[in-house]
Amino acid sequence: MYRFFVEQSQIGEETITITGEDVNHIKNVLRMKVGETILVSDGEDREYICKISDFSNDEVQAKIEDINGETRELPIEVTLFQALPKGDKMETIIQKMVELGACEIAPVSTKRCIVKLDAKKAESKVRRWNAIAESAAKQSKRGIIPKVLMPVSFAQALDRAKDMDMVLIPYEEAENMSVTREVFSEIKPGMKIGIFIGPEGGFAESEVEEAKKIGARAITLGRRILRTETAGMATMSVLMYLMEE
Structure with a gap:
């Protein structure tokens, strides 16, 4: 239908x-x-x-x-803070994250981002990205249309995330899956969750340290290094599995 x-x-x-x-x-x-x-x-x-x-x-x-009356939405609100990737990867990321249940997507410019968008290009990209989000919401029978925001700096993203109930930052230097499991176990219905995903070259160590200052939890997604377009989906899939009623 x-x-x-x-x-x-x-x-x-x-x-x-x-x-x-x-x-x-x-x-x-x-x-x-x-x-x-x-x-x-x-x-x-x-x-x-x-x-x-x-x-x-x-x-x-x-x-x-x-x-x-039955909702199709997750009992948590998830915002993806996605470092700007190369090529058309952002389109795939938006489509899949909307399908998995994300409520908002904020493109972020980080130290190792290769892509640089001026204001005119950013407006054009965001219009297209929001059209992709709407199409994905229709296809997956979402009850809301998740929004794709204008790109922000890493500092602006941290400022936006500081009041969230939990901020996750998958990081290749993070170890000990048992700690990651414990972090996920702390997530409860009604919480607002932020997920920070780095670009192709990953986050700079200084960026991870800045994120920790607002309470971000560095987690591991396993022993394999995931691509930027995979890491957010992997994190969101775990949240969906844990929170789906």
């Missing part, structure tokens, strides 16, 4: 009005007809089961049949 997102203002007592690019997608790409059933989300984890009732040039009307 296809899923679409709308603003609260588009939701009436009995009918939801779909506008924008989704209208063309419903009419001309999917070629849906009156009477077909769709899922509509308000972006705040409420899901409506609807039947298409009418078409116009720029709107699709959908009659509300039922409201799903």
Whole structure:
């Protein structure tokens, strides 16, 4: 069943009005007809089961049949602080992290980042990244659309993360998996979690020390060195396994 997102203002007592690019997608790409059933989300984890009732040039009307109360979201809020990777790796990272349950993604410029984005390039990239996040949210039937923020410096990322309940920083120099298991065991429903992932060359030691000053916990993901596009997904997969109800 296809899923679409709308603003609260588009939701009436009995009918939801779909506008924008989704209208063309419903009419001309999917070629849906009156009477077909769709899922509509308000972006705040409420899901409506609807039947298409009418078409116009720029709107699709959908009659509300039922409201799903069961959430598809994890009981924790996870923000990924991802160091800017080379090529199109960020697109894959965003897609997969949204599928796994991340709520927010903050691209970060670190000492060993090769990629440098000026303001114009950053705005263009972030627009595309948010489109990828929305598509991934639809595909995975998320109740919200995770946001991709404008790139920030490492110091700005730490400032944003300092008030979170726990900050994890997978680090190749970290040892002792038993410590990592103990850290994960401390995570409880309702917590806000930050995950810091370094670039291809990893975090500088000084950056890890700065992160520890705000309470970040350095963890190991095993004896193998993971790529930057793999490490966040591995960490998120563990959190999903532990927290999924």
